[in-house]
Amino acid sequence: MPTGVAIRDVREQLFDAAERILLRDGPDALTSRAVTAEAGFAKGVLHRHFDDFDAFLAEFVLDRAHRFPPRAAALRGAAGSGTVAGNLAEALTALFESAAVAIVALITFRDGLRARLRRSYPVGVPVLTEAVGVIADYLAAERALGRLAADADVDVLAPTLVGGAHLLFADRTGAPPEPDAVHRMVAAVVGAARR
Known part of the structure; x- marks a missing residue:
């Protein structure tokens, strides 16, 4: 240039x-x-x-944390349609096929970046924390519609789903998990909460 x-x-x-x-x-x-x-x-x-490279990386991570892939961002609007497990599996796949797994590795890799991010996110990892919030909102909507049990603990289910999906997608160098593997994990996690 x-x-x-x-x-x-x-x-x-x-x-x-x-x-x-x-x-x-x-x-x-x-x-x-x-x-x-x-x-x-x-x-x-x-x-x-940017003041320095860690400042750049912190803003990059925060920008990407708030930018869900359209299929994942549409999860809340899917409440009441399709199946709960199918909707979640699709949203989690969209999220983790994006840069989410690589961003988690980046945050883990750089101490200075983690320190800067703690100012905005005192607890959790930005991309994963945002995903938990989106999924908890969706699960709460499904619970309100009666498609999940009234006592379904969305604040436990959401991070469990994100953690399970992260483990399935964590190997960036290998093939992504088969859609059936993602669906089985989701079905196992939400199985007891379904009505």
Whole structure:
């Protein structure tokens, strides 16, 4: 990119470049130089917009934590349709086929990033914490519709589902789990709560 040329949506382009590197090469390949090169920018561009690389990564993680894949974000609206297990399996698959697993690895990999994120998320991991909230909302809606037992503890079921799905998808280098494996895990977790 020539100097003196205004760049539109710099932050978004840098975030997209970081996500591509993270998904393709993993957290250890994510450097400020790699991000700017991937975005096609001069290496100083990132530091003109962020205090340091951990500040960039913290904003990247928070941006992605609030950006659920459309299929996962649509979960709340699916209450009352399809099957509870089917809706959850689809949403969890959409979530974990996105950058979520790689972002969790990135947070685990970088101490400075974790420290910065604690300011916004004193407990939990941003992407996973957001997912738990979306799933708990959906489960509460299904409970209100009578498709889950009145005593179904959505605050226990939601993190259990997210944790189970994370374990199924955790190996970024291997093949993703078969849809049936995700569905079986979900059905096992919500089985006792169904009416």
